[in-house]
Amino acid sequence: MKYSLAGLFSLLMILFCASQASGDLRTISPGGTVFLGEEGLDISATGVMNGGQIGWWAPGSSRSSDPTELMTVSSPDSFYVSPSAFSGKEGPWYSWPEGSPVFQVKRPQVSVRVYDETADFDATGKWIPRGDAVSFRISSNVYEANSRGGPDGQVDIVLTSPEGAKYSSVSGPSGSFSLSGIPLTSSLTSTGPVWNTGGVTVGTWTVQAELSMNRIKDNMPDTGAGISSPVEVLIQNINPLIKAPVAIEIRTPEPDITPMVTQTTLPAYSAPVTKPITPIQTVETQVQIPAPTFTHVPPPTYTTVQTIEPTPEKTPESTPVPEPTKAPLGILSIIGAGFVLMVLIKP
Numbered sequence: 621m622k623y624s625l626a627g628l629f630s631l632l633m634i635l636f637c638a639s640q641a642s643g644d645l646r647t648i649s650p651g652g653t654v655f656l657g658e659e660g661l662d663i664s665a666t667g668v669m670n671g672g673q674i675g676w677w678a679p680g681s682s683r684s685s686d687p688t689e690l691m692t693v694s695s696p697d698s699f700y701v702s703p704s705a706f707s708g709k710e711g712p713w714y715s716w717p718e719g720s721p722v723f724q725v726k727r728p729q730v731s732v733r734v735y736d737e738t739a740d741f742d743a744t745g746k747w748i749p750r751g752d753a754v755s756f757r758i759s760s761n762v763y764e765a766n767s768r769g770g771p772d773g774q775v776d777i778v779l780t781s782p783e784g785a786k787y788s789s790v791s792g793p794s795g796s797f798s799l800s801g802i803p804l805t806s807s808l809t810s811t812g813p814v815w816n817t818g819g820v821t822v823g824t825w826t827v828q829a830e831l832s833m834n835r836i837k838d839n840m841p842d843t844g845a846g847i848s849s850p851v852e853v854l855i856q857n858i859n860p861l862i863k864a865p866v867a868i869e870i871r872t873p874e875p876d877i878t879p880m881v882t883q884t885t886l887p888a889y890s891a892p893v894t895k896p897i898t899p900i901q902t903v904e905t906q907v908q909i910p911a912p913t914f915t916h917v918p919p920p921t922y923t924t925v926q927t928i929e930p931t932p933e934k935t936p937e938s939t940p941v942p943e944p945t946k947a948p949l950g951i952l953s954i955i956g957a958g959f960v961l962m963v964l965i966k967p
Contacts, residue, residue: 644770645833651712651721653764654701655728657840658833661699666722668696668715675716676709687716701725703840728836730760731848732777732829737813747854747861750822753793753813754853758829763804765833773801774833775809782823790815801832822856 648654650666668674671694675687689709693699706725713722736743738752748754762774777799779787789798797814829848830837840846854860 645765645768645772645774647768647770648699648723649768650723652723652768653726654723655726655762655765655831655833655836656701656703656706656710657728657831657836657838657846659698659700659835659839661701661834662697663693663699663723664696666696666715667718667720668693668722670694670696672696673716674713674722676711676713679711683714683719687714690716700839726761726764728760728762728831728840728845730758730762730775730829730831730846731844732759732827732851733757734827734851734853735810743853744851745853747856747859748817749859750820750855750857751816751818754815754817755813756811756815756827756829758802758804758809758811759807760804760809760829760831761807762831762833762836763806763809766804772833773803774831775802775804776800776830776832776837777802777811778826778828778830779815780826780828781821782825783821792816817855820855824852824854826850826852 646660646662648661648663648666654661671692674691674693676689676691677683677685678688681688691705691713707727710725710727712724714720715722733742733744733756734748735741735755735757736748736752737755739749743754756777758775758777760775765774779790779799781787788800789796791797792814793816794812794814797811802809802811828850831846837846843849
């Protein structure tokens, strides 16, 4: 009996030590993944001592040469992956000059979507019927930190009501669900149906995911990196796509009256519009100005009439010419006639 108790006690001690050895999300094993913006990390297990150096080689560089970048570690038990120091230098880092792997730096990524579990559709940027159960789906590469062990989560969900109030928890089919410290199980993590929208305020809700693990969201608040882009969902009883046409049909009688009133007033406004057009008649006076100019043009045309006067003077000269020719012809005919008469009378 004593042996069994001693064995049980030993087993409990082993499990306790194993749980302590597994550490939490701050303890980094040799070659483990760290993310830009993480602070308070313990990298002592990698063999880096206080004042030791770690090096980074640019892609394509040979590790037989000196590192492209060297950094001195001042506190290996409270290490900060500074975005200003490590941005653009993602990838493996090694101890220098030993060359042992220390960690691998990655840029964090996060995004969130809203899913209607009741109707089974992606409701991001859409309408959710009030009363449906909702889940949150988080995409992130920070789930790789699960290999460190520990009970802590990596993501906080910020849920903002139409009035601007922020919620730290929601109520669903399984009871209350905390929106802080949500653990990531894979590259796409779903919370399941955790939010019952039956009694929530009608309107547009905003959802955003923040990487709270080791204060990434505080040290690297870049959209898409430490903080996701915000998404919206409309929660109300009536589908807005159906409500809009019905509202238009109800209001149609009122707009129809106003056009008829405007048509009756159009003639009233058209009459004054024609009056300003009357000053255009002044253009007729401008047209009459060229008329006197045409009266002065005919006088030069009379000079052609004077050239016609010499032509009648030539015709009288030609008429007397035939008259003297006719005179001898008449005398000869008389003499001939007389001569014929004398021949006829003579015995």
